[in-house]
Every structure is written in structure tokens, then in C-alpha cells.
Amino acid sequence: MSSLTIKQRKNLGHLARWLMAIVLIIFAIFPVVWVISASINPSNTLASAKLIPDNFGWDNYRLLFESPQFPFARWLWNSVKISSITTVLSVSITTLAAYAFSRLRFTGRQTMLKGILLIQVFPGLLAMIAIFTLVTQFGSIVPALGLDTHAGLIMVYLGGAMGVNIWLMKGFFDTIPRAIDESAMVDGATHWQIFSQLLLPLMRPILVVIGILSFIGTYGDFILARILLKSTEQYPLMVGLFIFTSGEFSQKWGPFAAGALIGALPIMIIYLLLQDQIVGGLTQGAVKG
Amino acid sequence: MTVQALKQPGAPQSNQSATLLNVFLRLVLLLAIDGFLIWFALSAFGEGYTSLGIVIAFIGAGVNYIILVRDMYPLRWMLIGLILMVMFAIWPILLTIFVAFTNYGDGHLLTKVQSIELLQQERYLPEGDAAYSWTGYRNEAGEYALWLQNEAGESYLAYPGTSLIPASEAEGVGELDENGIPVTISGYERLNALQVASDQTIPSIQFGSELDGVQIRSAREAAQLQLRYVYDEATDVITNQETNTEYSPVEGVWTSSTGEVLPFGFREIVGASNFTRFFESPAFRGPLLRIITWNFAFAFLSVFTTFSLGLAIAYIYNDRTLPGRKIIQSFLLIPYTIPSLITIIIWRGMFNNQVGVINRTLDTMFGIAPEWTVDPSLAKLAIIIVNLWLGYPYFMLICSGALQAIPEDLYEAARVDGANAWQRFYKITLPLLLVAVGPLLVASFVYNFNNFNLIFLFIEGGPPIANSATRAGHTDILISYVYNFAFASGRAKEYGLGSAITIIIFLIVAVITLFQFRYTKMWEEVGEGV
Numbered sequence: 001m002s003s004l005t006i007k008q009r010k011n012l013g014h015l016a017r018w019l020m021a022i023v024l025i026i027f028a029i030f031p032v033v034w035v036i037s038a039s040i041n042p043s044n045t046l047a048s049a050k051l052i053p054d055n056f057g058w059d060n061y062r063l064l065f066e067s068p069q070f071p072f073a074r075w076l077w078n079s080v081k082i083s084s085i086t087t088v089l090s091v092s093i094t095t096l097a098a099y100a101f102s103r104l105r106f107t108g109r110q111t112m113l114k115g116i117l118l119i120q121v122f123p124g125l126l127a128m129i130a131i132f133t134l135v136t137q138f139g140s141i142v143p144a145l146g147l148d149t150h151a152g153l154i155m156v157y158l159g160g161a162m163g164v165n166i167w168l169m170k171g172f173f174d175t176i177p178r179a180i181d182e183s184a185m186v187d188g189a190t191h192w193q194i195f196s197q198l199l200l201p202l203m204r205p206i207l208v209v210i211g212i213l214s215f216i217g218t219y220g221d222f223i224l225a226r227i228l229l230k231s232t233e234q235y236p237l238m239v240g241l242f243i244f245t246s247g248e249f250s251q252k253w254g255p256f257a258a259g260a261l262i263g264a265l266p267i268m269i270i271y272l273l274l275q276d277q278i279v280g281g282l283t284q285g286a287v288k289g
Numbered sequence: 290m291t292v293q294a295l296k297q298p299g300a301p302q303s304n305q306s307a308t309l310l311n312v313f314l315r316l317v318l319l320l321a322i323d324g325f326l327i328w329f330a331l332s333a334f335g336e337g338y339t340s341l342g343i344v345i346a347f348i349g350a351g352v353n354y355i356i357l358v359r360d361m362y363p364l365r366w367m368l369i370g371l372i373l374m375v376m377f378a379i380w381p382i383l384l385t386i387f388v389a390f391t392n393y394g395d396g397h398l399l400t401k402v403q404s405i406e407l408l409q410q411e412r413y414l415p416e417g418d419a420a421y422s423w424t425g426y427r428n429e430a431g432e433y434a435l436w437l438q439n440e441a442g443e444s445y446l447a448y449p450g451t452s453l454i455p456a457s458e459a460e461g462v463g464e465l466d467e468n469g470i471p472v473t474i475s476g477y478e479r480l481n482a483l484q485v486a487s488d489q490t491i492p493s494i495q496f497g498s499e500l501d502g503v504q505i506r507s508a509r510e511a512a513q514l515q516l517r518y519v520y521d522e523a524t525d526v527i528t529n530q531e532t533n534t535e536y537s538p539v540e541g542v543w544t545s546s547t548g549e550v551l552p553f554g555f556r557e558i559v560g561a562s563n564f565t566r567f568f569e570s571p572a573f574r575g576p577l578l579r580i581i582t583w584n585f586a587f588a589f590l591s592v593f594t595t596f597s598l599g600l601a602i603a604y605i606y607n608d609r610t611l612p613g614r615k616i617i618q619s620f621l622l623i624p625y626t627i628p629s630l631i632t633i634i635i636w637r638g639m640f641n642n643q644v645g646v647i648n649r650t651l652d653t654m655f656g657i658a659p660e661w662t663v664d665p666s667l668a669k670l671a672i673i674i675v676n677l678w679l680g681y682p683y684f685m686l687i688c689s690g691a692l693q694a695i696p697e698d699l700y701e702a703a704r705v706d707g708a709n710a711w712q713r714f715y716k717i718t719l720p721l722l723l724v725a726v727g728p729l730l731v732a733s734f735v736y737n738f739n740n741f742n743l744i745f746l747f748i749e750g751g752p753p754i755a756n757s758a759t760r761a762g763h764t765d766i767l768i769s770y771v772y773n774f775a776f777a778s779g780r781a782k783e784y785g786l787g788s789a790i791t792i793i794i795f796l797i798v799a800v801i802t803l804f805q806f807r808y809t810k811m812w813e814e815v816g817e818g819v
Contacts, residue, residue: 014611021617024602027678028621031635034646097367104363114806119378121798123739123768126388126775126791127381129784134377137341141332159377162370220628222742238630245634253638260635264627271626272619278686 038257060258072259074233075240078150079263082225082236083218086154090161091211095203098166099195102173103181113167120163128227131156135228148230156228157218165210172206173199209277216267237263319356323349344380348372389563389788393556395781397541404555405520405527408543412495412514413531414504421445421503423511424470425485426477434477435496436470437503437511444469447496447503482508518551527551556785563789576754576761576770584738584766587672591737592730594677599684600722604714607692618689625682633746636675640747663752665763672764676743680733684726691725692718731805735798744769767794 042057064072101113135156139146146152181194222238229235241263244256271278326349333342355361355368364371421437435447444456461475472479485508495514497503502514520527527536527543536543541557542550567573602621606614624632639646640661648658661671695718703713744750750762750769760773760780767790774787
């Protein structure tokens with residue numbers, strides 16, 4: 001070994017790390033490759049799935065978009081719609097609240113910040129019963145906000161807008177020097193002017209990150225949507241895909257795989273394109289454990 | 290920028306009129322909100338949703354306070370968020386806490402008032418003097434009618450579901466025979482003695498309305514139905530009029546002195562008995578210790594494995610000279626980019642004992658087929674593997690960010706002092722990294738401690754623990770155990786007990802979270818005070 005030059009040792013190190021990387025990458029993408037192969041395998045059961053299918057075909061994809069039993073395109077659209085609206089509204093709520101927490105001083109401020117975190121760690125499973133009852137009652141007074149409506153679901157999602165993201169966002173507000181708004185304040189600017197004209201433009205990058213994280217979180221939610229939406233037409237994608245797994249799951253492996261791929265694709269693209277920005281946002285706080 | 294416009298001399302004045310406009314707009318807004326909330330609260334009370342009405346009223350009071358009181362200005366920035374948070378986050382939590390102290394669940398779903406109302410709908414046929422003699426009629430559709438005569442000589446016509454009709458007002462009554470009984474009633478045929486004797490249906494039909502119900506007691510007699518249960522508010526006792534048995538409420542069930550119970554139990558505050566049951570009942574104690582041990586082990590192992598692998602990858606590939614580094618990282622990030630619900634289900638299919646790809650591969654290569662979903666240890670191993678796959682990219686991202694923040698000259702200095710690679714990692718990298726990543730490790734522990742989705746979607750807590758009095762599985766963690774009490778189909782729901790366990794879980798994670806506060810930057814930032 002000692003006879004190797006520094007350059008040779010370095011190359012050897014690279015080679016070892018590449019070999020290790022290949023093992024890790026196999027572990028990382030194996031399920032994905034598996035699903036891709038299942039999705040283009042026309043014999044669509046779990047038992048007949050093979051890594052390299054005997055014959056290729058788009059039957060599973062065609063089934064998704066043509067079968068009246070599974071309105072897949074509708075589910076996808078529902079997911080995008082619900083997640084987008086929730087994201088825009090919840091980022092607005094979060095940003096306004098984070099400004100107040102960062103720039104204004106009031107009694108109960110620290111308690112509220114801690115309380116928000118404690119609410120987040122409360123195991124919400126049984127609170128679902130209360131939420132279900134609430135939305136049912138809302139619906140009998142204002143039918144547009146009741147069970148089986150997207151508006152009702154979004155409203156419940158927004159109840160969680162005052163969450164961990166407030167910490168994240170407040171952290172970023174804190175990094176902007178207060179001297180900026182203090183000088184504007186001296187010139188007679190109101191808080192609203194400082195917020196909307198000075199700080200908001202500076203916050204644009206992090207708003208995008210928090211928006212993406214919020215979108216992904218809503219997109220991936222399953223339990224709330226499952227409880228509050230009743231009709232197949234109203235389901236978002238995750239709930240719809242879950243239907244595939246009920247009953248003789250192993251018999252519907254092919255269509256499930258195709259649906260899973262299409263469903264995962266938008267998020268995968270967002271992640272891989274915006275990797276660096278998201279990493280920056282994530283390191284500021286735990287968003288996904 | 291606009292800030293410059295504010296520097297101009299005219300600014301203060303326009304500011305003042307802006308303030309006036311501001312006040313005016315605020316009042317209009319407040320009136321609109323108040324109008325809506327009052328309408329909403331009144332509708333809620335009108336529909337009988339008392340608790341909803343109270344919350345709305347409470348929120349309304351808070352909104353007015355925040356908008357009208359000057360000191361509350363900061364909270365105006367988060368008004369909508371606060372309203373929604375109170376409604377859909379805090380209120381359900383408070384209800385869960387309340388329910389933990391009640392016996393709410395199957396058999397105790399109703400309020401006490403509702404249970405009394407339901408019991409008071411029950412009627413019975415009293416023994417004793419005949420109230421009526423009767424004659425039966427039937428039409429072609431198989432519907433029945435009765436002609437009733439009481440001792441005072443008054444006659445009535447009775448159909449099921451409508452009040453008794455006095456003979457004088459009855460329509461369609463045909464000619465009367467010598468006993469004053471109609472031969473026909475429009476559409477209905479009179480039944481003769483033989484038909485009556487062989488008819489199985491007519492004795493079970495309740496004629497007349499709920500208030501003056503009449504039922505046949507024998508071939509000749511019919512009688513007015515009586516209230517079976519009478520509630521006495523003063524003594525809080527329900528009495529069965531037929532048997533004279535008295536029932537008093539015992540833990541939400543109407544119980545007689547001999548231990549007989551009535552249907553329609555009601556929910557009642559039972560104090561801490563859900564909690565004591567949880568800790569003391571032998572039925573729980575068996576699986577409980579296992580579940581709690583596994584819950585902590587699962588959370589710890591999850592954090593340990595995901596962090597270790599994530600850190601290892603970040604450390605090994607944190608080398609800008611390595612060709613293709615970016616591509617490797619992108620590939621290794623893939624598990625994180627797919628919604629976990631989807632990947633958990635995919636893994637479930639892959640781990641299938643008979644037809645899953647893992648066992649088919651193992652079978653071909655080594656001739657073994659481990660029973661992942663049957664053997665408890667293998668099931669736990671599978672869960673840890675799946676969670677490792679799901680979770681390591683997060684720590685890979687976090688650690689590569691944190692590693693780049695560690696100054697290079699620290700390593701240089703260590704190298705000069707003769708530290709080898711392992712020492713440099715162990716003495717410099719790890720301590721510095723843990724400072725930055727520590728809070729996230731705790732957060733990840735808390736998250737995994739309640740990782741219901743993984744346990745439930747992957748294996749539903751199975752395989753079941755044999756001989757357990759309550760339904761519990763070897764891979765159940767507390768939160769999935771709670772699911773069995775509250776939502777699992779085919780067994781009695783016990784929301785009270787489920788809520789009590791939820792509170793216990795919350796106390797555990799709250800202590801961990803608050804403990805974390807003490808040692809993190811977050812705490813300092815909040816505490817900065819200014």
C-alpha cells in the first residue's frame with residue numbers, strides 16, 4: 001500500500017466510496033424500481049410481479065384513467081386543488097403570525113410559542129372524533145363547510161397552520177436585522193408597511209420553501225381526508241390509492257403501482273429540482289421526522 | 290421605494306386620515322364578523338349543539354376583545370389563525386381530555402337526557418280489565434285495521450300509526466251489524482274468528498299513535514298501551530311500571546338492586562377510573578408493559594438507525610473532490626421524495642410472506658422464506674428496516690448541511706496534533722454536530738414515538754399477542770393500541786379509555802419536548818425577551 005502515490009490512494013478512496021454508493025443506491029431505489037416494473041407489467045398481481053416483466057404494457061395506466069370505478073384523474077386534481085389552496089392560505093396565516101412573534105412584544109408571547117409546539121405533539125388520533133363531530137355540526141349550519149366538502153377539509157387543515165412552521169418562519173424574520181424596520185419606523189411607517197413592503201420581499205425564498213413543505217404535507221395527508229370525505233368523487237389521491245389496498249390488495253398491485261408512481265412524481269420533481277433550497281429550510285427545524 | 294414617500298412633509302396628515310379610515314374599516318369588519326358569529330352561535334344552539342354554540346360565543350368574545358383593545362394589537366396579526374387553531378386544534382384536545390374522564394363509548398354514547406327519552410318511548414300492555422273488545426279487518430295489501438268498543442259503548446276505528454278515530458268521524462264505515470260492528474270498512478275485509486285465530490301478525494301490531502297506542506291482548510280483548518318506564522327526577526330513579534322494578538344509575542347504566550340493567554346506557558363522568566383501569570387492570574398490564582417497552586425501543590432504534598446511516602452518508606460523501614457526488618446524493622434522496630403513505634404500502638407488498646419480492650428472492654437464493662408478519666421479532670426487524678429507508682435521507686440532508694458549517698481549520702489543527710481520521714470524527718465532528726442536530730433528534734424521537742401511519746399501514750400492529758385480554762399486537766405502539774379501542778371495527782368502542790391513554794402518551798412526549806427546550810437554541814430565541 002505504501003508504494004501507492006497520493007493520487008492513486010485518492011482514486012482508490014473514490015472507487016471504494018463509489019462501490020459503497022452503489023450498494024446504498026440499490027437499497028434506496030429498489031422499491032421504486034420494483035414499483036416501476038410492476039406498473040408496466042400487464043399481469044397485475046403481486047404474485048406475478050417480476051423485476052423485469054415478461055411483457056410490457058400500459059394497461060395499468062389505461063385502467064387508472066379509463067375505469068369508472070376509480071376516478072383517478074379526479075383524485076389527482078382534488079389533491080392538487082386542496083393542497084394548493086391550503087398552502088396559500090396557511091402560508092399567509094403563518095407569515096403574518098410569525099411577523100408578530102418576531103417583531104412585536106406582548107405578554108403571553110413566549111407562552112404562546114411554547115403552547116403551539118405542545119399542541120403539535122399532542123397525539124391527535126382521538127381528537128379526530130371531536131373534529132368529525134365539529135365538521136358534521138358545521139355542515140348542518142353551513143352546508144358548504146360540512147362533511148364531504150373540500151372547503152370543510154381545508155378549514156380543518158388551516159387549524160394546524162399555527163404550527164411548527166411559525167417557529168421556522170419566525171426564525172427567518174429574526175435573521176433580518178431589526179435596524180431595517182426601526183429606521184422605517186422612525187420615518188413614520190406602520191407595521192403593515194414594514195411587513196408588506198420591506199420584509200416580505202426579503203422573505204421570498206423562505207416563503208417558497210415553507211410553501212413547498214406545506215404543500216407536500218397536505219398532499220401526503222391521509223387520515224383527516226379519509227375521515228372527513230365520504231364520496232369517492234371527493235377523495236384526494238392518497239385516500240383513493242388507499243382504496244386499492246383494501247380488499248384483495250395483492251390482486252390490484254399493478255394499478256396501485258401505476259397510481260403510486262403518478263402520485264409521487266410531482267413531489268419527486270419538486271424535491272430534486274429545489275433540493276438545495278429545501279435543505280436550507282429543513283436545517284432550520286424539524287418538519288418531517 | 291415607498292418608504293421614501295413617507296419621508297415627505299405631507300406624510301403625517303395622510304397618516305392621520307389613514308388612521309381614521311383604519312378605525313372605520315375595523316368597525317365595519319367587526320360588525321360583519323360579530324353578525325356572522327352571533328348568527329352562527331344562535332343556529333348552533335337552535336340545532337341543539339350546545340357545546341359548539343359555547344365555543345363560538347367564546348371565540349366571538351375573544352375576537353371582539355382582540356379587535357377593540359389596543360394592547361391586543363399584536364394578536365390581530367394572527368386573528369384568523371387563532372380562531373381556526375382554537376376551533377380545530379385546541380377544542381378537540383380539550384374534548385379529548387374531558388372524554389378521558391368519562392365512560393364515553395359503545396353502550397354509553399348518549400347523554401343521560403337522551404337515554405331517559407329513549408326509555409320513555411317504550412310501552413307495555415297492562416294486565417287486568419279489558420279496555421276494549423275488538424274486531425279485526427284486513428285489506429288486500431295485508432294492512433290491518435281494528436274496530437274497538439269500550440265498556441261505555443263508545444266505538445273507535447284504529448289504524449297503525451294514526452290516532453284513534455271516534456266512530457262518528459270515521460270514514461268509509463259500512464253498515465253496522467246487531468253488535469254495532471261494521472260489516473266492511475272501505476277496502477278492508479272483516480276477519481272471522483278462524484282467520485283471527487290463525488293470524489300470526491295481528492297481535493304484534495301497535496294500533497293508534499304513540500300517545501294512544503292500543504294492542505291486542507287476547508282473542509277478544511285489546512288494551513291501551515302504557516308507559517313502561519317512568520323517571521322520577523327527585524330520586525333519580527327509573528321505575529318499570531309492569532314489574533315495579535326500580536333502576537338507579539350506576540356508572541352510566543340504569544341498574545336494579547338485583548343487578549339487572551336497562552339498554553341505553555349514558556355517558557357520565559367517571560373520574561380517574563379510566564386511568565386506574567389502565568394501570569391496574571390485569572387485562573392491560575400483560576400487553577401494556579410489552580407495548581411501552583417496544584414503543585420506546587422502536588422510537589429509539591428508529592432515531593438511532595436513521596441518524597447513523599444519514600450521518601455516515603453525509604460524512605463519507607461530504608467531499609467536493611469526489612466525482613458524481615451530486616448524482617449519488619440525488620439518488621439517495623429518493624426515499625424522502627415519495628409520500629410515505631405510498632412507500633409504506635409498497636414495502637408491505639414487498640414483505641408479503643408468500644408472494645412478496647423479498648421472500649421470493651430469499652427463497653431462490655438461499656431457500657428460506659422468513660415469516661415477516663407472523664414472527665414477532667421479524668416483524669419488528671421489518672419495521673425498523675422500512676423506517677430506516679423512510680427516515681435516513683432526512684438526516685442525510687440535515688447532517689450534510691451541518692457538516693459544512695464546521696470550520697475546516699479545526700480539522701487542520703487536529704491533523705497537526707496527530708489525530709487520526711477516527712479521532713477527528715469522534716472528537717470534533719460528532720460533538721459539534723450533536724449540538725446542532727440534537728433538537729432534531731429529539732423531535733424525530735417524538736415523531737416516531739407516535740408513528741401511527743407506519744405501524745398501522747405496514748402491519749396493523751400484528752402479529753397479535755396470544756392470550757391477551759385486550760386486542761394487542763407485538764408491534765403495537767401506544768397510539769396504535771389506542772386505535773383498537775376507538776376505531777377498530779368489530780369490537781366495542783371505548784373512547785373514554787382511548788382518550789385516557791392518549792393523555793398518557795401526551796404527557797410522555799410533552800415532558801420530552803419541554804426537556805428539549807432547555808437545551809436548545811429555540812429556547813434561547815424565545816427567551817431573548819427584548
